[in-house]
Amino acid sequence: MEEFEILDFHELQVEKQGLDQASKYLQKKIQNGFKVSIVIKKQHNFALPPLQQKKNDLFSKHHQPVDLVSQSSEVTENNDKHGSSTSSNQSIKIAKNQIISPTQNETPEQHPNEQISQQSEDEPVSFDKSKTNSFEQLLKDDLLNQKLRTGLQFLRDGKFKLALERMMEVYKEGNEKLKQQAEKLQISVIILLCVQSLCYASQILKELGQINEALKCLDKCLNQFEINDFDVLSKIYIEKANLYLLNNQYLQSLDYYKKALNYYEQVNWKLDIAKILVKISFVYALLHDSVDAKKICYEGLSILQNKLDHQDPRIFDTYYTLGCIYYLEKEYDFALEYLEQSKDGFIKLYGQKHEQLCKIMNLQGVIYHLQGSSVNAIEIYEQLVTYYGDTESIGLALIMNNLALAYLDRMKFKSANLLFAKAITILKSYFNENHPAVQRIEKNKMLVASATLSYM
Known part of the structure; x- marks a missing residue:
């Protein structure tokens, strides 16, 4: 296969400090047997919103389930x-x-x-x-x-x-x-x-x-x-x-996604472009720019739908991202609609027990809980606990935390206390006791005593 190198001529002039040096560089490449393609980069000029103050928890300080969307950084740094x-x-x-x-x-x-x-x-x-x-x-x-x-x-x-x-x-x-x-x-x-x-x-x-x-x-x-x-x-x-x-470093994340996007746009790799657009849209949602987030995500979805079979998992992943965007916008009905489409698609492809379903169903449970339907949330969380079985993973601990909080709403204090304790034990096998996820669930566990007293 003949060797080639893809170059953006404007960047090459900057790198080589002038037209003459850039031309000599290309001439040398050709002499060495390279087939050189000159391209002009197409760039998405997304309006970057100003860095906003980190959003407040969607739950009160006394009621903190983990949505795995807005709280993605809580299970991060662990140096011990x-x-x-x-x-x-x-x-x-x-x-x-x-x-x-x-x-x-x-x-x-x-x-x-x-x-x-x-x-x-x-x-x-x-x-x-x-x-x-x-x-x-x-x-x-x-x-x-x-x-x-x-x-x-x-x-x-x-x-x-x-x-x-x-x-x-x-x-x-x-x-x-x-x-x-x-x-x-x-x-x-x-x-x-x-x-x-x-x-x-x-x-x-x-x-x-x-x-x-x-x-x-x-x-x-x-x-x-x-x-x-x-x-x-x-x-x-x-x-x-x-x-x-x-790590919740959204601007840095956006910068590197865009760097990758620019490379894939040079060679017009549509599917890679679409996947990065979907990732970028999620970052915009976290930066509270839901308008650009939805616009970019729908652009990525359109590419995927044009290039792929409509039963492709990448399309169902994009439905999940749209669910996250609408969730962060607090448009819960739209969020649930996209999450259900994503869930149904993965079930058709892989059956009822697939790891992709965990994050989808957990977010559904969180939304139901936010809407005041703790019964529906409990049903979903209990399905997820059954799915995890005896696997003591971080994901299971976070689901147990959410289920325990839903039990608190239903005044099932003993069950809630047991679940908080199990979740803390699991997380301490991965992290030290000062880790944010451990501290969060420890605080939630303290709610059991105060809630029990309030109903005595």
């Missing part, structure tokens, strides 16, 4: 207890000077003038293919690669600490090997393993709630290695945006 790229033929560099062998996957064309990424932006970046069999064989045989695969197995088994230790070992040992290695192909292998290990480490730290540490891993990828593969770079940007969103 615990993709394959669809790449064009670009290159990765280390220390801004050494050119490294690129990754390469052919991307199928499903629509004219459009390429579609086959990797979810929420998955870690991986580099499993290269242009030559010799590179692939070196990668397969490298001891660091074998250590990384062991770390992945730990991750699949839920052994996060061991998985993280193994990933960081790969990165540190790889850096040491780079100082001693002179052979270019071997250097390429080591660098790819270093980047891969950092991306997986970031994913693990995210699972452990250590958001700032997860961001540092991605920053190491961006700062230590010059990544010219726009799809790999976009996926790192998207993951950074996801992490900032978890």
